[in-house]
Amino acid sequence: MRPSRRTLIKLGSLGLLRALLPPLPPVDFYTDGEPARPVTRRPAIAFARSLQFGALIRSEPNLRAPQVGVLRRDDVLPIYAEVQTESGPPHNKLWYEVEGGYLHSASAHPVRWQLNQPVNDAGAHGFWAEVTVPFVDSRVAPSVKAAPTKYRYYGGTVYKVIQVVKSPDTPEDVRARPLPFSGSTAWWYRIEDESFPGLYFVPASHLRPVAQAEFAPISPDVDPREKRIVVKLREQRLYAYEGKREVFTCRIASGTYFKDAETGELKDYTTTPGVWYVFHKTPTQHMYGGAVGDDESFDLPGIPWVSYFTRSGIAVHGTYWHNDYGVPRSHGCVNVRSEDAKWVWRWTLPPNDYKERYATLPVKERQNPARGTTVIVE
Template structure:
C-alpha cells in the first residue's frame, strides 16, 4: 500500500472470486477491503493533482462542504484513505489531504519524492529508468535554463543512454525518445535506473501454455491464471466510446507478442480527445493496431471504460503483467517482438 496503487476490484466480483478460490493464492492489486484506515500508508505519501482542478471537501463525499481547491500538478500530502460516497460509485476511494479534508482518488496520482544517486556508468545499449519524483521537466539540453521539451511524471519509464554534466557540473541523464528519436535531458537525481535483477520474469518455471489472462469488460477486471488457478487480479480501464469514434476494446483471444519497457504514445489533436504521453510504462501489446496492457499516470480512476482501446492498469499492476507474461524482454533491450506469447481472453 506504500505506493497506493488503488485499483480496487468491484466488491461483488471480488467476493465471488474469493469464495471460489483460496485467498492466499491471490495477489490482489492492493485491495482496500478489510483494511484499517491509514495502516499501510507511507508517512511520506503524496498525491499529484491530475485534473485541471480538484476540490477538497470536509467529508469524503461530493455532498460535503468544499474547503479548498487545487490545480493540476500541485503535490499534496496524503494522510489517510477512506471509502466514501461518490457519484463515481465504481470508485469510492477518497484521500485525506493533510488536515484539510478529502478529495476523490480518481484525479490524484499517488506519488513519492525520492532522489537517487548518480550511477557510475550507463550500459552501452542504454538502460530503463523510472521517475521517482512527482514530476521532472525534460529539457532539450542539459541546463536548468534550457527550454522544456516534456514534463515527465512519477512512475513513467524512459530509456537512458548517457550521463552528461552541465556548465555547473550538475549531472543529467540523456533520455532517447522512442517515438521521435529525440534526446531529452533530465536531472539524474530524478531517475532511478532499474537494476536487471528487478526485471527478472515472474513464474518463469510455469510454461507459457499454462498461463492465461482474462479481461472481463463488464466488470472492468483482469485476472491472471497459472494452471487454471488465479494468481493475480487487478482493476482496469478499457476502451470507451468518444464523440470522435468508438474505441471499445474488442473481445476475443489474443496474446502478448510485443512488449516495450516504455512507449511515447501520441495521437490526434490534443484539443479534440488526442493525447501526447511520453514514458508510458510496462507495455504488453496484444494487437498490431497497438492495444496493450500498460501503466497509467494521467488518471487513477479504474473500473470504467475510458481509454482509446488499451487496457489501463496502475503502473504497479502493469509491471507485474509485463514481467509475468511471455516473451521476456532482456534488460539490455528496449523491446521484443515474437510470434508467440501469453494468451489473453477479452470477455464481453
C-alpha cells in the first residue's frame, strides 16, 4: 500500500525515509502504532531538512501555486531534483522537487543521509568528524536511554571526537527507543565543545571521520602574496584570485541589521569593508551571542570551516541555519555553503594542522600577506 503524503511527512519528521537512499537497506518502521514500510521511489539526490515551522510545499515551483503541504522545523523529505524558475525572490529562484510537490530552497537545508562504520579508537589527539545524517541529538551519556542535551547537531556540522565508547544498551533498549535515521548505536563518540565543556555523546554511525587529506592546502605552490579573497557586498559574492586569475567564486550572505527586543532599535551588524588578512582558522566553532529573545541571539554549535579575518570576529564560514544566499542576513560574518567554506579554508593561509584545533598567526604577522591571505571587502 502506498503511504499518503501526510504519512510521508510524518515519516520525514521522524527521520524514517531511509529506504529512499539507495545504498541503505530497507527496514520496517512504525508510525502512530501502525506498521509502515518506506516505499522505494526514484533515487533522491539529497534530503531537505525544513528550516522553519510552516515551510510550504506547493503543487508547482511557483510562490502563487496552491499549497499542498506544510512542514514543521526539522521535518525531512527526499529531494528528487533542483529546479530553477522565474518565481521567487530576485536573489533565489531555486526550488526542490520533493514528495508531493515543490519546496522553495530558502525553506530547507539540503543534507546527506549516510551511515558510517565507527572508528574504534579516538587516538591520543582525537579526530574530526562531520555529521552525515539530517540531524542527531547529543546526549549526556552513550545510551539511547540517556537524556538529550540542549544541542542538536545538524548535517554538515563538524566536531572534535575525543573518545569512543561502547554503549551499555541492550537490543531491547534500542528497539524501545529507536533513534531518527536508524544506524548502529553500539558505539558512541564523545564530542569536545570548546565553548561549553560538558558531556556530549552521539551515535558513531551518524558521523563521518574527516580524513587528514581533507586538510591538505589547495594551491600550496602559489606565492601566498598572489592569493586574495574579494568579497563584493553589492553582488553578495566571494571571489578567490591567484594573481589576476579567478580560481573560485560563490554566493554569500553578509552582515545586516537586527532588531533589539527591548528597544526596538536596529543594530548594525553589516560586514565591515576594508583590507584584512586571515589570521585565525579552525575546522569548527561553537558560536553564540545576544540576549535570549532578541532577534540577534544565536547559539550554534559545530559551525564548519571557519576563517577569521578581523579582530572583531568576522569570518568566512559554513552555514546550516539558513539556505538563502545572495542577500545580507548574518551577524557580520560571510556566510557561505559548507562546501564553499571548506574550499576557502583549505586555500587560505595560515595552514591548519590536523592535530590542532586552531591555526593562529602571531600578532606581529597578522598584516603580512605572505603569512595570512589577504581579504578585501568592498
